[in-house]
Amino acid sequence: MSFPTKEERSKCWGARDKYWECLEKNNVDEKDSVCTEFRKLYEQSCTAQWVKHFDRRRTYLKFKEKIEKDGYEPLDQTK
Helix, strand or coil, X not given: CCXXXXXXXXXXXXXXXXXXXXXXXXXXXXXXXXXXXXXXXXXXXXXXXHHHHHHHHHHHHHHHHHHHHHCCCCCCCCC
């Protein structure tokens, strides 16, 4: 597998950004069908490895945002 060209990377990142924007705008998660077309374009524009990476990154960023907003409550292990 060769490294993507600048144009391919830009196309991938643009498709990813449009997909994430759709998810945010509609306040839905990845399983919702509202952004299906954007998801298809995203998967067609990026390698599977990049899609996996970006999906994990989005999950992490959402988790981090929630922790920063709501704080962290450790589980009570004594129960």
